[in-house]
Amino acid sequence: MKNLLEVKNLRTHFYTEDGIIPAVDGVDFSLKPGQTLGIVGESGCGKSITSMSVMRLIPNPPGKIVDGQITFDDRNLLTLSEAEMRKIRGNDIAMIFQEPMTSLNPVFTIGSQIMEAIMLHQKLDKKAAREKCIEMLNLVGIPRAAEIVDDYPHQFSGGMRQRVMIAMALSCNPKLLIADEPTTALDVTIQAQILELMKELKEKLNTAIMLITHDLGVVAEMADYIIVMYAGRVVEEANVYDLFEAPKHPYTVGLLNSKPNLQRTADRLEVIPGSVPNPLAIPPGCAFNPRCPHVMDICREEMPPLESIGGERKVRCWLHTKKEGAK
C-alpha cells in the first residue's frame, strides 16, 4: 500500500536569543492510510514540533522548518502556498490537542466552532452544516446533541470538550488525524473512553492517526507502529509488538523499565539516570550517551545512524550497528 504521509529528514529549528534550538533534527517516518503511528518520547524531545511541522503551524519567528520533505497524498506540503495549505488543514489533516479545557474558544458556541470548519471545507450552507455538526456530536457520543450545539465550552467537562474537539477534527473526514497528547489532561476513566472512541471512529472512517504521547500504555493500546524520539531525533522504530517484546535502544529499554508493572512488585520505579539534555548543548556523538548504561567510546564521538536491523525495525545505536573498521 502507498504511504499516506512520508516525512523525510525533517529539520525544524528555533532561533532564540541564546542560540539555535534544533527541536527536530532529521526525522524520517511514514504512515499508511488507516494506520496508527505512535510517537513517543519525553517532554521536549520534539514530538509536538514534528506534528506542528506537518501542519505547518510552527510560529515563525522564532521557528522555521529548515530542511526536509513532508509528502502527503503525493504533494510536498513544504512547497505549498499558505492558501493551498489552508485547504489541507482541518480538511485532509485535522488535529486534536492536549488541553481540551483551553482548546475551544470560550466566546463562541461549540456548534458554531464545529460548523466553521464544515462550512469552510465542505461548502455547505449553515443549515446543512448544523445538521452535519449534530451528526458528528452524536457520533462522538455526546448525549442530547441537538440541544447542546448552542452551548458554550465552559458548560462542558474536560472529557466532553475533548469529544467536541474530536467531532470538530473529524467533521471533514480527514485522511489523517494528528492527536497531540489527547488524553494527558484527562482522568483515567475518561482517558479510556476517549481512546476507545478514537479507535472506534478510526475503524469506521478509516482515518490514519498520528498519536503523540509520552504514555506508553496509550501507544500499546492504540498504535500499530511506534517511533521513539530523543532530543529531536528518532532513536528507534518498530511495530508495537516488537517494541514492547524486545526493545533495542537503551533509551527505549529505560522507558519501558520505568513503567509500573503488574507482574512485578517493587518499592520504587526504575529511572533513567540524568535528565534530558539542554537543547542548546546537545552532547556530541549519540545524544543519549551521558545517560546510557552501555556507553562506549564511539558513542561520545560519533552520532550513530538510524539503521535497519531486520524487518521494519530500525534503531539508532552503536550497540546494534557495526561501524566499518570499528571493533
Add this chain to the structure above:
Amino acid sequence: MGKYIIRRLIQQIPILIGVSILLFTIFHFAPGNPLASLFSDPNMTPEQIQQLQEAYGFDRPAYEQYFDWLTNMLRGNFGRSIQLRQPVSVLIQERMWTTFQLAFGSLFLSLLIAIPIGVISATKQYSIFDYAGTIFALMGISIPSFFFALLMIRFFGIHLKWLPISGAQSPGIIYAFPYNIIDRARHMILPLAVLGLTGAGSLMRYTRSSMLEVIRQDYIRTARAKGLKEKVVIYKHALRNALIPVITLLGFSLPTLFSGAVIIEIMFVWPGMGRMQFNSVIQRDYPLLLGINMFLALLTLTGNLLADISYAFVDPRIRYD
C-alpha cells in the same frame, strides 16, 4: 438579567446618597463661599452681609443645609446657580450635549485609532510597525493634553490658519443648512483630535497587551488548525476575546471623558460642562458645583453598570442571575 439590572439600580441609591454626603462635606469644609467676593467689598455693611447669608441660608447649620439640598434634589430640584442665576438642571442640560459631542466623538476616534493599531502591533510584535505604534502610544500618554492642544492651535490654527481655534461655531454668522453643520464640524476638529489622540495611547497599549495574551492561547492554535484564514483567526477568534478587558476600561472612562475634557474645553473655549465646572469651582457656586459632581457620580455608576452588562454580552461565561 433583568433582575440583576434592577438589583444594581437599587444598589446605586445608597451609593449616591453616600456620594452626596461626601461631596457636600468636602465643599463646605473648603475655605470661602459663593459670597466671599462680595464680603471683601468695603461698601458692604455687616448687616447687608448678614442679610445675604440668611437669604442663601449659609448661616444655618451645615446638616440642615444638606438635608434641604437632598430633599430638593429628590424632588428634582437641583437649586439655582448663584453666579448664572439659572436652575442648575437647565444649565447642565444645556451644556451636556456639547460635551457629549466632544466626549463620544473623541472616544470613537480613540477606538478607531487604538484598536487596529493595537491588534497589528500585537500580531507583528517587535516589527517596525509595533515600535512606531509604541512610540505613538507613549507620546499620547506622556504629552500633557494642554501642551498638545497648544501645539495644534499654534500649527493648524495660527500658522496654517486651516481651522478655527475657539468656540463651537462661528460667532455672529448664521449659515444656511449644510454650512452650519460644516462650520460646527470644523470647530470640533482640533479639540477632538487632541482628546482622541491623547486618549488613544493607553487604549492602544491595552489592546496590544490583551491581544498578545490571547494569540498565545490554545484555541487560537485550534482555529489555525481548522484551516481558517489568518484574518478570521485574528479578527474573529482573537479580537473578540481580547476586547473583553478593554470594555472595563471603557466603562471607567465614561465619567473621565466628561471631567477630563475640562482643560481642553477651556483651551478651545468650548461651551461645554467642563468650562462651567471649572468656573463653578472658582466661584464657589455651591449649587452648580454640587449638581455637576452629582451628575458625574451618576455617570460613573452608569458607566460601571454598562460595562458589567456589556461583559455578559461579549463573554458567555458571565451570566447574571
